[in-house]
Amino acid sequence: MTTALITGATAGIGAAFARRLAADGHDVVLVARDVKRLRAQATELHDRHGVEAEVLPADLSTEDGIAAVETRLADPRQPVDLLVNNAGFGNKGRFLDVGMADELTMLKVHCEAVLRLTAAGARSMRERGRGGVVNVASVAAFVPRGTYGASKSWVVQFTQGAARDLAGTGVRLMALCPGFVRTEFHQRAGMGTDGIPGWMWLDADKVVADALADLARGRTLSIPDPRYKALMGVVKLAPRALLGGVSTRMGRKYGPQ
Ligand SMILES: NC(=O)c1ccc[n+]([C@@H]2O[C@H](COP(=O)([O-])OP(=O)(O)OC[C@H]3O[C@@H](n4cnc5c(N)ncnc54)[C@H](OP(=O)(O)O)[C@@H]3O)[C@@H](O)[C@H]2O)c1
Numbered sequence: 066m067t068t069a070l071i072t073g074a075t076a077g078i079g080a081a082f083a084r085r086l087a088a089d090g091h092d093v094v095l096v097a098r099d100v101k102r103l104r105a106q107a108t109e110l111h112d113r114h115g116v117e118a119e120v121l122p123a124d125l126s127t128e129d130g131i132a133a134v135e136t137r138l139a140d141p142r143q144p145v146d147l148l149v150n151n152a153g154f155g156n157k158g159r160f161l162d163v164g165m166a167d168e169l170t171m172l173k174v175h176c177e178a179v180l181r182l183t184a185a186g187a188r189s190m191r192e193r194g195r196g197g198v199v200n201v202a203s204v205a206a207f208v209p210r211g212t213y214g215a216s217k218s219w220v221v222q223f224t225q226g227a228a229r230d231l232a233g234t235g236v237r238l239m240a241l242c243p244g245f246v247r248t249e250f251h252q253r254a255g256m257g258t259d260g261i262p263g264w265m266w267l268d269a270d271k272v273v274a275d276a277l278a279d280l281a282r283g284r285t286l287s288i289p290d291p292r293y294k295a296l297m298g299v300v301k302l303a304p305r306a307l308l309g310g311v312s313t314r315m316g317r318k319y320g321p322q
Contacts, residue, residue, distance in 0.1 A: 070094040073152030075102040077248025081269035092117040100296035125178040138185040150185035151201040155254035196233040228285040244293040
């Protein structure tokens with residue numbers, strides 16, 4: 066029996082990872098802030114799939130929260146075989162409209178927590194000679210767009226660099242870059258979604274299935290869905306000034322209201 070630890074496991078993409086991994090027979094450690102929701106989800110996964118579902122409440126924007134998850138990942142008596150760094154959020158407003166405290170909180174959750182948890186998890190996995198880490202970034206990593214895109218760009222660069230450093234150790238690392246996914250993300254950030262064309266929306270369960278298939282193939286970057294693969298191919302070739310303009314117009318149209 067293997068164990069997967071998922072951050073941001075109570076909603077959206079993280080909940081989809083927890084469902085799929087539990088259905089595949091993995092014990093799960095569920096991390097998020099809302100204890101009531103965590104407990105309800107753990108009970109459901111245990112009852113439905115017969116796996117152990119542990120609850121680890123932690124706010125990854127705090128020192129105590131990150132440290133608690135680091136400690137769990139480093140515990141040799143309860144090894145974690147797969148770590149999914151998924152917790153994340155959007156901030157309402159453009160640069161200078163968002164308060165500095167909120168910008169810094171985003172960097173703490175999207176970058177510092179991902180760095181520290183990846184290090185804690187990968188170190189124990191390397192000792193055991195096997196394991197995997199999925200760091201959830203976004204296609205926003207590939208376009209110039211505020212702290213959110215920059216933080217996700219960091220996740221991609223960091224993960225692919227660390228994957229190269231750990232090649233041959235038995236530890237796989239992969240950055241996952243979904244496009245728009247139907248979750249609580251946009252509502253929580255106060256973002257309007259009415260204008261987003263239907264074809265741009267992805268299903269969280271399908272994103273997770275594609276991600277786990279890519280991880281099994283040994284990919285270090287996963288962009289689920291052929292539509293977004295094609296779009297990111299175009300983005301790679303486009304000049305950054307043009308991308309900045311399109312990204313800003315998209316942000317005005319689909320971004321925070
Ligand atoms: N939805 C999209 O279109 C989309 C696209 C690309 C990438 N992503 C990325 O996918 C990841 C998951 O997003 P989602 O769409 O699934 O969002 P979501 O439905 O809003 O879920 C976010 C999850 O993260 C947890 N969380 C948020 N802040 C946290 C904190 N400080 N400490 C611990 N847990 C925290 C939430 O639980 P609690 O509130 O209980 O803590 C929740 O379980 C994020 O990294 C996001 O940037 C999303």
